[in-house]
Amino acid sequence: MTTLAIDIEIPSINNVTVTDDTLSVDLSDGRTLSVPTAWYPRLSHAKSDERRNWRFIGGGHGIHWEDLDEDISVEGLLAGKPSGESQQSLKKWLEARKSRAEHP
DSSP states (O other), rough: OOOOOOOOOOOOEEEEEOOSSEEEEETTOOEEEEGGGGSSSHEEEEHHHHHEEEEEEEETEEEEEGGGGGEEHHHHTTTTTTOOHHHHHHHHEEEEEEHHHHOO
């Protein structure tokens, strides 16, 4: 029995745009991926300035939002994987966020 191995190269990210309802990522191979921000609750709860405060990680194969403690990989986007954060973790993050806003 023979096995066919396929070498898949994951493209890097050239640009990121986040709106109230969409995360769009321009890739080095010319594709643009767009997914709902609802897939990433921290992005959907973020303010516009927090959404714009991102940086590349992993040599351009991921995105990090410092203000939100959120990381998203190209590999996850290509696989169509939404956030794996538990409801309990998200609730804790939202409560801490609310507390910081009430007591700056």
